[in-house]
Amino acid sequence: MIEGRDVRPSLLAARNLLKALLLLGGFVAGLSALGWWIGGVGLTSVFFVISLLMAGTLHWYGPRVILTSLRARELTLGEAPLLHTTLEQLAADAGVLRPRLYLIPDGFPRALSVGRGASDFTIAVSEGLVIALPPAELEGVLAHELAHGRHRDVTIQTPVCVLATWIVEASRLGGYLERTLLFVLAPIAASLVHLFLSPKRELAADLAAARTCGSPHGLADALIRLEQAMELLSFKASPATEPVYIVNPFGNDRLAVMFNTHPPIGERVGALRDLDPDWRERLRAA
Numbered sequence: 711m712i713e714g715r716d717v718r719p720s721l722l723a724a725r726n727l728l729k730a731l732l733l734l735g736g737f738v739a740g741l742s743a744l745g746w747w748i749g750g751v752g753l754t755s756v757f758f759v760i761s762l763l764m765a766g767t768l769h770w771y772g773p774r775v776i777l778t779s780l781r782a783r784e785l786t787l788g789e790a791p792l793l794h795t796t797l798e799q800l801a802a803d804a805g806v807l808r809p810r811l812y813l814i815p816d817g818f819p820r821a822l823s824v825g826r827g828a829s830d831f832t833i834a835v836s837e838g839l840v841i842a843l844p845p846a847e848l849e850g851v852l853a854h855e856l857a858h859g860r861h862r863d864v865t866i867q868t869p870v871c872v873l874a875t876w877i878v879e880a881s882r883l884g885g886y887l888e889r890t891l892l893f894v895l896a897p898i899a900a901s902l903v904h905l906f907l908s909p910k911r912e913l914a915a916d917l918a919a920a921r922t923c924g925s926p927h928g929l930a931d932a933l934i935r936l937e938q939a940m941e942l943l944s945f946k947a948s949p950a951t952e953p954v955y956i957v958n959p960f961g962n963d964r965l966a967v968m969f970n971t972h973p974p975i976g977e978r979v980g981a982l983r984d985l986d987p988d989w990r991e992r993l994r995a996a
Contacts, residue, residue: 719860719861723860726862726863727862729866729906730769730865730866730869733906734765734768734769738762740761741758744757745757745758768873769826772826773824773826773831773864776822776824776872777812777824777832777834780814780834781814782812782813782814782815783813784810784812785811789813790811790840793840793848796845796848796852797811797852800852800853800856800922800923804856804857804922806828806829806856806860807828807829809825809856811832812833812834812835813834813836814837815836816836816838817836817837818836818945818959819836819839819939819943820936820945820957820959821833821834821835821836821851821852821855821955821956822834822855822955823863823864823954824954825865825868826865826868827865828860831864833852833855833859835851835852838939842935842939843932846923846927846928849928850919850920850928850930850931851956853918853920853922854929854956857914857919861915861918863915867906867954870906870953871951871953873899874899874902875899875948875951877895877898877899878892878896878899878949878950879948899969900968900969903952903953903971904971907971908971909972909973912973913981916978916981917981920982920985926982929982930978930982930983933956933957933978936957940957940958940961945960945961947959949965949968949969950969952969952971952972953969953971955972
C-alpha cells in the first residue's frame with residue numbers, strides 16, 4: 711500500500727503552462743524593450759519580430775534541439791519491443807498518451823524527457839541505462855519521466871534549458887575573454903533556471919511514478935544505482951541541460967552545481983521509502 715499526499719496533475723500542469731507563457735512572453739517583451747532602449751520605435755519592431763521567431767523556436771523546436779545535441783535517435787518498435795510494450799502499459803496506467811522513445815548512444819546511464827505538453831513529449835534513455843537497470847528499476851525511471859509529461863514539466867523545462875544553454879554558449883563569442891564572459895553569463899542563465907524550475911517537480915514526479923508502478927522501490931533502487939554510476943563514470947554536456955535529467959549527472963562540477971535543480975538523492979529515496987512504511991518488516995520476514 712502506497713501512502714502519501716495525492717498529487718494534483720491538473721494543478722501542476724496549469725502552473726507549468728502559465729510559467730511557459732510567462733517565460734516566452736517575458737522573452738519577447740524583454741528583447742523588444744532592449745530594441746526600444748537602443749534605437750527607438752524603428753528598432754523595436756525589428757527586435758519584436760526576431761524575438762517572436764526565437765520564442766517560436768524555443769517552443770516548437772526546443773525538444774529537437776536538445777535531442778540533436780545528445781545525438782539521440784528514435785528507437786523503433788522492432789529494435790526494442792519489450793521496452794516499447796513496457797512504456798505503453800505505463801503510459802496507460804499513468805493516463806497519458808504514449809510518448810516517442812529515443813535512444814542516446816552512449817554508456818552513461820541517464821534518462822530525460824522533453825516536449826511541449828502531455829500529448830506531445832519524448833522520453834530519451836541511454837544505452838547505458840537500458841543495460842544497467844533491472845526491469846523494475848527501468849519501469850520506475852520510465853514512470854518518472856511519464857509524470858514529467860503528465861504534469862507538463864516538459865513544457866517549461868525544455869525551453870528554459872535551451873534558453874539557458876544559448877546564454878552560456880554566448881560566452882564563446884568573447885574570444886580571449888570567453889572565460890570572463892562565462893563568469894557573467896553563467897549566473898544569469900542559472901538564475902533563469904532556478905526562477906522557473908523548482909526541485910519540488912522531481913518529488914512530485916517520484917510520487918506519481920510510485921503510484922503508476924504500484925511500488926516506490928523500483929524507482930528508489932534506480933536512483934541509488936544511478937548515484938553510484940555517477941561516481942564511476944565521467945559525463946560531459948552543457949551544464950544548463952541538468953534540469954531535464956532524472957538525476958544530476960554532472961556530479962560536483964563547479965559550473966554544473968549552479969544549475970542543479972534536483973533534491974539530494976538521499977532525500978528522494980527516503981521520501982519514496984516512506985510511501986511504503988512496512989517495507990522493512992516484509993524484508994525481514996522474507
